[in-house]
Amino acid sequence: MIQDIEPKHLYNEWKKNAVPKKSSAVVQFRGQDLLCRIDDNGLKFPSRAQFTEPDEAFTYLFELDGREYYLLFDENERALDGYSYRNIGLFRTEKPQELAYAAVSAWHLCSWYRSARYCGRCGEKLVHDVNERMMRCPKCGNMIFPRINPSVIVAVTHGDYLLLTKYANRPGAQRTALVAGFTEFAESFEQTVQREVMEEVGLKVKDLRYYRCQPWGISGNIMMGFWCRLDGDDDTIHLDNFELADGAWVSRKELQETFVNNGIALTAEMISEFAAGRDPYSLEKNK
Ligand SMILES: [Zn+2]
Numbered sequence: 001m002i003q004d005i006e007p008k009h010l011y012n013e014w015k016k017n018a019v020p021k022k023s024s025a026v027v028q029f030r031g032q033d034l035l036c037r038i039d040d041n042g043l044k045f046p047s048r049a050q051f052t053e054p055d056e057a058f059t060y061l062f063e064l065d066g067r068e069y070y071l072l073f074d075e076n077e078r079a080l081d082g083y084s085y086r087n088i089g090l091f092r093t094e095k096p097q098e099l100a101y102a103a104v105s106a107w108h109l110c111s112w113y114r115s116a117r118y119c120g121r122c123g124e125k126l127v128h129d130v131n132e133r134m135m136r137c138p139k140c141g142n143m144i145f146p147r148i149n150p151s152v153i154v155a156v157t158h159g160d161y162l163l164l165t166k167y168a169n170r171p172g173a174q175r176t177a178l179v180a181g182f183t184e185f186a187e188s189f190e191q192t193v194q195r196e197v198m199e200e201v202g203l204k205v206k207d208l209r210y211y212r213c214q215p216w217g218i219s220g221n222i223m224m225g226f227w228c229r230l231d232g233d234d235d236t237i238h239l240d241n242f243e244l245a246d247g248a249w250v251s252r253k254e255l256q257e258t259f260v261n262n263g264i265a266l267t268a269e270m271i272s273e274f275a276a277g278r279d280p281y282s283l284e285k286n287k
Pocket residue numbers: 119120121122123124137138139140141142
């Protein structure tokens with residue numbers, strides 16, 4: 001998955017009073033486009049030395065591979081030799097993976113900074129806190145932290161079959177999604193799983209097993225991956241046509257022959273684990 005960059009590590013701790021060095025990486029977006037360079041060695045970020053702005057213009061983001069990353073928040077067009085603006089969707093395909101992960105993680109923070117400019121309580125302009133990555137209201141003291149949306153991805157299994165879905169209103173979408181949705185107020189992740197499966201495909205599930213989770217910076221989500229099994233014998237899918245265009249039970253054999261894991265997304269990893277017989281129910285059965 002995209003966050004699996006070991007032995008490298010993205011250090012997300014806030015650094016108090018951090019000042020960019022000449023070699024620090026600069027992340028700047030115009031709309032959804034990232035200022036970067038892509039050559040034979042892959043993705044590259046510009047350095048602080050290539051910008052004339054004062055240090056105060058740069059907001060500390062994180063450290064990766066011994067290099068600090070800073071956000072240049074404004075959206076003015078920069079003309080840097082060899083660099084251009086590329087849609088942030090590049091994180092799905094560009095290498096090296098740790099830099100693609102840095103790009104999409106920076107996007108997550110940039111999106112949040114864009115929407116955390118004024119106090120939602122009193123309307124005052126917010127200022128950045130010194131000690132934490134947090135926006136603070138100088139008038140009423142309101143504290144706003146980076147927004148991360150909890151959600152679940154659910155692999156619904158029934159023996160040698162896995163339930164795959166296709167999103168509605170997304171042209172070109174393949175039938176390679178799993179049931180997914182956001183956690184609502186007053187519910188646990190397990191309850192989100194039960195509710196989303198019932199809402200999207202009208203099925204009852206049991207034997208939930210947590211798999212892994214994934215930060216998904218493009219939309220600011222943290223996605224919890226769960227396995228579950230159909231509860232009962234009625235496997236009839238009742239599709240929620242507002243959210244889904246298609247839903248079907250796909251056999252392990254068909255997945256083995258057709259499914260390709262892109263190595264980036266939790267959904268793809270879970271489908272590929274099922275295809276390989278490494279879902280928890282197969283593993284428990286074969287123990
Ligand atoms: Zn306020």
